[in-house]
Structure formats: structure tokens, C-alpha cells
Amino acid sequence: MWPSVHLPATDIVISTYHLLHVVGWFAFLLVGLRLTLAWPELRHHWWWLFIGMALSDTVGAHAFASVIRGGHGGGFWGAPLLIALWTGFYVVARRIRAYPMLDVFAIAFSVSQVFEKLACLAAGCCFGRPTTSVLGVTLLASRDDPTRRLPLPLCESSLHLLTAFGLTMLYTHGLLKGRLVMVLGILFGIWRAIVESARPAPNPSLLNGPITITQMICVLSAVFGATYLILDWAETRRKARTRPEGNTT
Amino acid sequence: MVDGSGPDGGADAHKRLETMNGDWEAFVRAGLGRFVDVHIRTAFDGVQLLHFDGEGGANVGDPINAAPDYCLDPRILGITVTYGKDETVSSCLAYREAKSIELVGPEKIDGVLTWHVLVIDKWGSQRHFWIEDAQGFRVRKREQIDENGGGFFQHWVTLSDYVGNAAEQPLPIKIVTTRFERDGREISELTFHQVRGDYGIAVDPKAWTLAGMELPIGTPVNDSRVHRIVGHWDGEGLSPGFSEAKRKAEAAHWSPLRWDMVLLGGVVLAALAATVMHRQGWLRKEGRGDVA
Numbered sequence: 001m002w003p004s005v006h007l008p009a010t011d012i013v014i015s016t017y018h019l020l021h022v023v024g025w026f027a028f029l030l031v032g033l034r035l036t037l038a039w040p041e042l043r044h045h046w047w048w049l050f051i052g053m054a055l056s057d058t059v060g061a062h063a064f065a066s067v068i069r070g071g072h073g074g075g076f077w078g079a080p081l082l083i084a085l086w087t088g089f090y091v092v093a094r095r096i097r098a099y100p101m102l103d104v105f106a107i108a109f110s111v112s113q114v115f116e117k118l119a120c121l122a123a124g125c126c127f128g129r130p131t132t133s134v135l136g137v138t139l140l141a142s143r144d145d146p147t148r149r150l151p152l153p154l155c156e157s158s159l160h161l162l163t164a165f166g167l168t169m170l171y172t173h174g175l176l177k178g179r180l181v182m183v184l185g186i187l188f189g190i191w192r193a194i195v196e197s198a199r200p201a202p203n204p205s206l207l208n209g210p211i212t213i214t215q216m217i218c219v220l221s222a223v224f225g226a227t228y229l230i231l232d233w234a235e236t237r238r239k240a241r242t243r244p245e246g247n248t249t
Numbered sequence: 250m251v252d253g254s255g256p257d258g259g260a261d262a263h264k265r266l267e268t269m270n271g272d273w274e275a276f277v278r279a280g281l282g283r284f285v286d287v288h289i290r291t292a293f294d295g296v297q298l299l300h301f302d303g304e305g306g307a308n309v310g311d312p313i314n315a316a317p318d319y320c321l322d323p324r325i326l327g328i329t330v331t332y333g334k335d336e337t338v339s340s341c342l343a344y345r346e347a348k349s350i351e352l353v354g355p356e357k358i359d360g361v362l363t364w365h366v367l368v369i370d371k372w373g374s375q376r377h378f379w380i381e382d383a384q385g386f387r388v389r390k391r392e393q394i395d396e397n398g399g400g401f402f403q404h405w406v407t408l409s410d411y412v413g414n415a416a417e418q419p420l421p422i423k424i425v426t427t428r429f430e431r432d433g434r435e436i437s438e439l440t441f442h443q444v445r446g447d448y449g450i451a452v453d454p455k456a457w458t459l460a461g462m463e464l465p466i467g468t469p470v471n472d473s474r475v476h477r478i479v480g481h482w483d484g485e486g487l488s489p490g491f492s493e494a495k496r497k498a499e500a501a502h503w504s505p506l507r508w509d510m511v512l513l514g515g516v517v518l519a520a521l522a523a524t525v526m527h528r529q530g531w532l533r534k535e536g537r538g539d540v541a
Contacts (some may be wrong), residue, residue, distance in 0.1 A: 085257035098532040128416075130447050132417065146416035147449030178532060200450075209508025216512055220519040228532075235527075 003122050023178035025054050028119035035104040042101055049087055056082035103171055106184040112165035117157035128152040128198040138142035150198050159191050182225035190224030291320040293334050294457040301462050306469035326441060327409035327424045329387050343370040358389040385415020404429040420446055466498040467491045
């Protein structure tokens with residue numbers, strides 16, 4: 001039985017994890033609308049990203065997990081991947097400029113995931129290996145199960161919060177303009193690959209190798225982001241070298 | 250382990266061990282043998298017993314005649330001295346058909362409050378249990394005294410160590426059973442250590458089959474019920490011969506793709522995709538209006 005919340009002044013009882021998912025979507029929407037206040041011409045796009053976020057997080061994630069796990073449902077990492085694909089497709093197809101749209105997306109996504117992973121904690125999914133260490137917690141969703149497990153959703157939620165904080169710092173200081181989504185890809189790819197090593201079996205491995213499919217996707221995300229930033233840096237240096245001296249205009 | 254590789258097959262070493270009254274530690278200290286770790290795997294599904302001691306072949310046998318080293322319900326750890334496949338929690342506690350069951354009173358074992366219960370079983374054997382006064386009711390100490398008028402005497406004391414609470418660690422992490430003579434002299438000591446225990450997890454049904462025994466490819470499997478080798482383990486089942494088993498295992502694991510090559514290829518493709526995307530300028534940093 002999942003933990004639930006009784007909505008005040010109503011007879012409605014809602015699962016905590018459903019509520020936290022919805023809080024995550026609205027956090028995404030509100031952060032996006034707030035950070036794009038100075039660009040009113042961009043704000044209507046944000047609603048489309050919000051719809052993509054909600055759809056990715058529900059039907060998209062389940063469909064993706066069904067394909068990957070052969071019919072078994074569950075969240076898996078389909079939601080982050082699908083929202084990233086949807087946003088990438090939308091931004092490229094509509095030729096929306098990366099700054100501020102993708103930068104705001106990176107921050108809003110990280111903030112929404114803080115709540116999404118808390119939803120995982122409440123739903124009893126995405127947990128870590130059984131442990132007898134002091135870090136172990138019993139699942140909120142299964143009070144009859146005394147097994148203590150590593151609270152990976154809590155760990156991931158905290159890491160998303162740190163990531164959101166770091167990205168916000170870069171955004172407010174005007175650093176890496178239009179490239180924060182690449183920074184997100186690097187940070188998220190690295191820490192998620194590490195976190196994945198604490199997941200319990202069975203965790204689909206890459207061709208029976210020592211790493212999982214999830215870890216491979218994380219590595220590719222980090223490589224993609226790093227390559228893009230390196231090319232940016234190289235281009236900036238090249239332009240600085242080729243700028244004619246004495247050109248003051 | 251006694252080294253039997255010499256010309257006498259270890260006969261001399263065995264004689265030396267006898268002269269040392271079977272003192273293995275002194276035997277090893279004298280350089281005549283060595284201790285080895287033996288990883289024994291046993292599975293019993295209620296019909297057949299599977300056994301593999303890490304060397305030689307595996308054995309499939311019937312539950313009556315096969316006699317593996319240890320095949321037990323882990324819940325009986327610390328509440329018996331005869332760890333057999335037929336032992337159950339209720340048979341070890343021996344309360345069924347007991348001649349008497351007496352609550353002796355509260356006692357502390359290692360600072361933990363326990364209730365001392367004395368069971369005189371149907372054979373007249375004394376079985377003392379010191380049971381924790383908390384949910385889980387773990388047995389901290391056990392004592393068994395068997396004796397008859399004909400001079401037969403056996404006396405065992407078992408002490409069990411636990412960590413955490415009963416919900417987290419229901420089974421002892423260390424169980425020491427000492428056997429004593431009538432005069433109180435120690436005869437033997439047997440210690441179990443729980444190296445790892447995972448509770449509340451689903452057990453793969455394969456655990457009770459040959460696939461759960463983690464046999465090396467090519468291991469011969471003997472069926473003691475028909476007194477013959479029934480095949481060689483090929484990773485999924487039994488093949489008639491060692492070579493066939495090896496070939497089948499290699500064929501099953503052969504793949505044109507290796508994980509490291511796929512990862513490397515993925516990394517190259519990701520870098521290439523980022524380069525193309527950068528060159529094409531799909532992510533313009535700034536521009537007029539909402540488009541680049």
C-alpha cells in the first residue's frame with residue numbers, strides 16, 4: 001500500500017507519489033515561466049514543453065519501460081530520455097534559440113526531477129541494493145517488508161537539487177549561455193552512471209558486460225555534452241585568434 | 250588438506266596426523282598439510298538433491314541416500330546439532346510429542362533478557378532454549394543433554410551471536426556448538442559464520458536446479474540414482490560429452506558484438522553527433538525574436 005494524502009476539505013485521497021509527480025510537472029512549468037519572464041515571445045513554447053514533460057512522464061515512460069523490459073511496466077529512465085528527445089526535436093524543428101530556452105529547460109528539468117525522484121521514493125521504486133548499513137531504509141510503499149535498502153531515489157533527488165543549483169548559478173552569472181543543457185547532460189550522465197552501480201539485480205546489462213544499458217546511455221550523454229562544449233571552446237579560441245588587430249568597430 | 254601427491258599418496262602424512270591425535274592445526278604448523286577453503290553448493294527442491302563441492306563433478310541424488318555435507322533450512326541454525334535436510338524448526342524445537350515443557354525463568358545471555366525453556370523430548374533428551382524476550386524470539390543459547398542408563402552420554406552447548414534487531418537480522422551471524430564429555434572436557438567445536446544474508450528478496454527458481462549451482466562449463470554431472478554420468482554442464486543444460494558442452498557454451502555466448510566495442514562505438518557516434526550538431530549550428534545561442 002502506497003503512502004497517500006487526504007486532500008483537505010474533500011474526500012479525495014491521492015497517492016503521495018502521484019501528487020509528487022504532478023508537483024514535479026508544475027515545478028517545471030513554473031520555473032520555466034518565471035525564468036522566461038523577460039522573453040514574452042518565448043513563453044508560449046514553454047506550454048508545449050510542459051505538455052511533452054507530462055506525457056513523457058506518464059504514457060511515454062511506461063511504453064518505454066515495456067519495450068526495454070519486455071512488457072514489464074515501471075518508470076525506468078524513459079521519462080528523462082523522452083522529454084530530452086521531445087525538447088530537442090521541438091527546439092530544432094521550431095528553430096528556437098538555445099539561449100534562454102534550453103538553458104531554462106535544463107534548470108526546470110532538474111528542479112522537476114527533485115520532486116519526481118521523491119515520488120519514486122514514495123512509490124517504492126528505483127531503490128538500491130539491500131543493505132545492513134546505517135544508510136538503509138525500508139520501503140515506504142511496503143510496510144510489511146523489513147528489508148533495508150539504499151535510498152537511491154533520495155540520493156538522486158539531492159543530486160538533482162545540487163545540479164539545479166549549479167545550473168542556476170551559471171545562468172544568473174551569464175556563463176555558458178545556451179549551453180547549460182550540455183552541462184546538464186555531462187553532470188547528469190556522470191552521477192547517474194555512478195548511482196546505477198548501486199541498483200539491485202536484475203539490471204539489464206550491456207551484452208552481458210560489466211556495465212548496464214542505463215550506464216551506457218549516461219556515458220553517451222556525458223560524451224555528447226563534453227564534445228559539444230569542447231568544440232564551442234575551440235571555436236571561440238579560433239575566432240579570437242583570427243580577429244583582426246586594431247578593429248574597433 | 251593432506252598432500253597426497255607424493256609416492257606414498259600421503260599415507261605417511263596421515264600416519265603423522267594420527268600420532269598428533271588428529272590435531273589439524275599442529276599438523277599444518279608442522280608443514281605437513283594446509284587448510285583450504287571449500288565452497289560447497291547444495292540444493293534440495295524436495296525431490297532431488299544437487300551437490301557440488303567445487304572440484305570434480307556435481308551429483309544429483311535422491312534425498313534418502315544422498316548425503317551432502319550440509320543441506321539445511323537456514324532457520325534451524327543455532328537450534329540443533331544435527332544439520333540435516335529433514336530438520337525443520339518444529340523438529341528442532343521438539344515441542345511436538347514432548348514429555349514435558351517447562352518455563353524455567355528469565356535469564357540474561359550476553360546482557361540480553363531471555364526466557365529459559367526446558368523441553369524433555371519424546372526420547373527423554375533434555376533440550377534447553379534461551380529465547381529472546383522480543384518479537385522475532387531469536388534463540389541465544391541452546392543446550393542438549395542425551396543420556397541413558399547404559400552409559401550413553403552426549404552434551405552440546407550452542408551459543409548464537411546476532412546483530413541488529415530480529416526484523417533485520419533474524420538469523421545468527423555466528424553459531425558455536427561445543428560438545429562436552431561427562432566430566433566437562435571439550436571434545437569438539439563446530440562454528441558457523443553467516444558471511445552474507447539477504448532477506449525479503451525473491452529467490453530465482455533456477456536456484457534449485459543445476460543452473461543455480463554455478464557449475465563450470467564442462468563439469469560432469471553424476472546421477473547417483475542410476476550410478477552413471479548423465480552429461481556435462483554446458484551453461485544451460487547437459488551435453489553428452491565434455492567437448493560438446495564446451496562447444497555449446499561457446500556457441501551460446503558467441504556474439505558478433507562485444508559490450509566494450511559497442512560502448513566504444515557509441516562514444517564515437519555521440520562525439521560525431523555532437524560535432525555535426527555543432528557544425529550545423531542547430532543550437533544558436535542568441536538571435537532576434539524567438540528563432541535563431
